[in-house]
Amino acid sequence: xxxxxxxxxxxxxxxxMAFALVACDKGGGRDYTIxxxxxxxxxxxxxxxxxxxxxxxxxxxxxxxxxxxKYYNHSVSGHKTSGGMAGTDGLxxxxxxxxxxxxxxxxxxxxxxxxxxxxLGNNMLQYNLGLMILEVADPDFETKYEAGKGADAxxxxxxxxxxEGSMTEPLVRKSVEKFDADGNAEDVEFAFPPTYRNIGEIxxxxxxLNPDAKIVFQKVYNPFYENSKHLSSVxxxxxxxxxxxxxxxxxxxxxxxxxVRRVADYLLLQLNGMLDKYLAEHEGAxxxxxxxxxxxxxxxxxxDENGKVDLSEEGLGRSLIYADxxxxxxxxxxxxxxxxQNLLDSLNLSSPDAVANYKAIRTxxxxxxxxxxxxxxxxxxxxxxxxxxxFFDVSIAYFSAIDGYTPIY
Numbered sequence: 001x002x003x004x005x006x007x008x009x010x011x012x013x014x015x016x017m018a019f020a021l022v023a024c025d026k027g028g029g030r031d032y033t034i035x036x037x038x039x040x041x042x043x044x045x046x047x048x049x050x051x052x053x054x055x056x057x058x059x060x061x062x063x064x065x066x067x068x069x070k071y072y073n074h075s076v077s078g079h080k081t082s083g084g085m086a087g088t089d090g091l092x093x094x095x096x097x098x099x100x101x102x103x104x105x106x107x108x109x110x111x112x113x114x115x116x117x118x119x120l121g122n123n124m125l126q127y128n129l130g131l132m133i134l135e136v137a138d139p140d141f142e143t144k145y146e147a148g149k150g151a152d153a154x155x156x157x158x159x160x161x162x163x164e165g166s167m168t169e170p171l172v173r174k175s176v177e178k179f180d181a182d183g184n185a186e187d188v189e190f191a192f193p194p195t196y197r198n199i200g201e202i203x204x205x206x207x208x209l210n211p212d213a214k215i216v217f218q219k220v221y222n223p224f225y226e227n228s229k230h231l232s233s234v235x236x237x238x239x240x241x242x243x244x245x246x247x248x249x250x251x252x253x254x255x256x257x258x259x260v261r262r263v264a265d266y267l268l269l270q271l272n273g274m275l276d277k278y279l280a281e282h283e284g285a286x287x288x289x290x291x292x293x294x295x296x297x298x299x300x301x302x303x304d305e306n307g308k309v310d311l312s313e314e315g316l317g318r319s320l321i322y323a324d325x326x327x328x329x330x331x332x333x334x335x336x337x338x339x340x341q342n343l344l345d346s347l348n349l350s351s352p353d354a355v356a357n358y359k360a361i362r363t364x365x366x367x368x369x370x371x372x373x374x375x376x377x378x379x380x381x382x383x384x385x386x387x388x389x390x391f392f393d394v395s396i397a398y399f400s401a402i403d404g405y406t407p408i409y
Contacts, residue, residue: 036071042117057330221291
């Protein structure tokens with residue numbers, strides 16, 4: 001229960017000082033519709049636990065319920081910007097289809113006031129992440145990347161291919177983890193979709209369907225914490241041999257989780273930075289929801305007396321990530337919901353009762369799933385929730401109260 005304890009104290013002190021289609025009927029006289037498209041993060045079939053509480057944990061539904069919005073979720077696990085898993089469609093293809101299911105989705109998109117997109121992650125995660133990490137950790141990476149812009153496949157870096165695409169001419173790299181019977185490294189193929197071009201094509205398609213909707217693109221967060229299953233011991237050992245001569249990751253050998261996480265951040269900045277690049281060239285095309293920065297902010301709340309951030313499996317940051325080391329946990333979904341709620345607040349679109357409605361959802365969960373558990377202080381949990389001032393404070397009060405307890409369901 002350590003991970004939330006210190007943060008809860010801070011929150012209390014500050015407070016005292018100051019793919020299934022899911023729809024929600026309009027309420028409170030509000031007439032606002034959010035449509036979600038993208039990948040498994042938005043679909044929320046993996047992460048929210050127990051799954052029967054998906055509508056109370058998944059950020060897509062949580063935001064709709066507390067603001068009395070109408071909401072539809074057309075996200076599909078595995079979606080990339082284009083070209084899905086095993087040759088299936090990606091988001092762009094789905095937006096251009098004409099079958100019955102696509103017609104329903106497009107109808108909802110045409111009704112939308114906001115279109116919320118989470119889709120970039122699989123453009124990277126469906127490939128060999130270890131080789132990509134090793135590439136960007138190379139002290140000469142930035143020089144190689146600049147030389148690879150617009151070059152033929154033989155001279156591209158993996159990041160050039162991620163941005164420009166390599167589906168027609170995949171890049172091949174030698175594995176550092178798998179070898180054949182003769183000891184030869186196996187080939188690893190990278191057939192990336194053209195991520196940057198796809199971003200523009202998705203925006204253009206959505207604007208053709210609904211020129212008035214506000215488009216929100218969600219950035220990909222960093223899921224790397226101590227013992228991350230995304231990196232094998234072989235990759236970690238090779239990283240530890242690299243000398244960070246340009247001090248991009250803290251200098252010296254890349255031999256700590258803090259430095260590895262900085263390498264992962266750098267890799268994600270290449271992916272998320274495509275959104276920033278597009279906006280620089282097409283001002284106002286969409287709004288960015290910076291989940292990478294928000295997860296980092298929450299992670300850095302958990303520091304010891306010397307200011308060192310806890311990146312262990314017991315740390316607050318790790319609790320943002322589900323057991324599969326990839327998807328948002330219940331807490332992670334709450335943080336994304338809170339980030340989106342802040343955006344709604346800034347646009348004067350949120351319900352004035354949003355925080356009160358959020359408290360009611362969390363209080364109901366306490367009463368249904370935790371009251372009666374031996375040693376659990378239901379009254380204290382509810383009092384903490386009700387005394388919270390902000391969306392984030394409610395999340396901390398709830399998750400700190402239930403930390404370490406198995407719900408009854």
